[in-house]
Amino acid sequence: MELLTNQILAGIATGAIYACMALAVVMIYQAIDHLNFAQGEMAMFSTFISWQLLQWGLPYWAAFLITLILSFVGGVLIERILFKPLAHAPVLTNVAGFIALFAIINSCAGLIWDFTIKEYPTPFGSAPFLGSQLISTHQAGMIGVTVLLLIALYAFFTYTRVGLAMRAAASVPESARLVGINTSWMIALGWGMAAAIGSIAGMLIAPVVFLEPNMMGGVLIYGFAAAVLGGLTSPFGAVIGGFLVGIIENLAGTYIPGVGNELKLPIALALIITVLVIKPAGLFGRPIVKRV
């Protein structure tokens, strides 16, 4: 029984990271109808920036905050420079753009910080949380930061005018322009926020997976699985999907014979395929009907 509770709690902790990645993916998907394959690399690069700031002697939370802001600016710049010109381009052009972005960021990180694996500190420590052996303080911290982030995002989208404008622009762009919303900047804002959310995921997971240019590959696939499971049209669903994927991953690794740690990743892929076959809109998504 203790093992089960332990695995579920550990699943919720990593699930929090998947939830962040899924949320970042869904925010961009809502804005431009494409999956950002480079979301993980953007998060990785942000994490390297924070590591560099720490190396220069900044306190953890100062580095965290500065990274958040830089990531936001970086996300906006990527949209303005690379994806704004592609707004009316065919799907494949956009896919090529995402893959290029993936490769560029990955190589740049390797060029600047090399490919050796680096340790990354946790501000929460790794002692047992509240004296319990069930989860560590870092895992509790991951969950805590994610919950705070989700509350902040909920408040932003529900109670601020910019949040309302962003929702309107994502839902009916033409009407949004007709009430005077600059939909193009709303998309850029969505990119900035997605980049910042991803940077949080990167900084929280780095102490677990260690810091290196390929650290987010697996995490992003889990994030995609979470987004697909919850529904690409539903930010709420993406978050629930993230936690579910975290729990499923851990339980399958523990209880299904032969899966173990090595075969955890295919579970995410199997989940994506299962959802797409059985319920393409995901648990909380709306089916998308296109007039042709």
Add this chain to the structure above:
Amino acid sequence: MSPLLNIKALNAYYGQVQALHGLEFSLNEGTVTTLLGANGAGKTTTLRAICNMVRTSGAIEFDGAPLSNRSTENIVRLGIAHVPQGRGTFTTVTVEENLQLGAITRSKSGVASDIERMYAYFPVLKERRSQQAGTLSGGEQQMLAVARALMLRPRLMLLDEPSFGLAPLIVRDLFNILGKINREDKVTILVVEQNAQLALEIADHAYVIETGRIVMSGKAGEIADNEDVRKSYLGY
């Protein structure tokens, strides 16, 4: 008096297809003008051209300033509210949020009292205020679209087939409210309608458009009384 909206030699294109051919007309401030014509005559295109939502050449002047180099959202910010065909409801947000969106370019002051004013015009919207707007009936969504446009406190309101798909009684109410808005709030109105009879009742001035050209213009009453025009262009 110089006109509030002045359109000269306006051409509009969808890809290679030209939809408007040298359209010319003008609106005076405080008036109701209706643009009449059959399906495909270019009525909707004219409204979309004013908001820079189609490719155009020619001149469109609002209050003496050209609109041609402005983006749609910047044209709206000048005080031109557009109630689009198909209503353009923000289906995934609530009725009240739809109204807030109408005023999103304004400062926050006065928005709450304007929302109450809209609820007074359209009591059914008040009943449904916290419902998702996509769950409203067609008629209710049309009222919401008009209310949302009014939330801008526009100087000029463009309406694209407000009567489309509505029950006759609701249409009557809607046009009464439009008349009231024009009289009390001094909003200039340009309404595109298939229901010519109704539009001519509230309009001061009417233009008849055919295959992208103005073929007839005059006082609404004169157009309504001209049997030839009615038979050839208005179909009643």
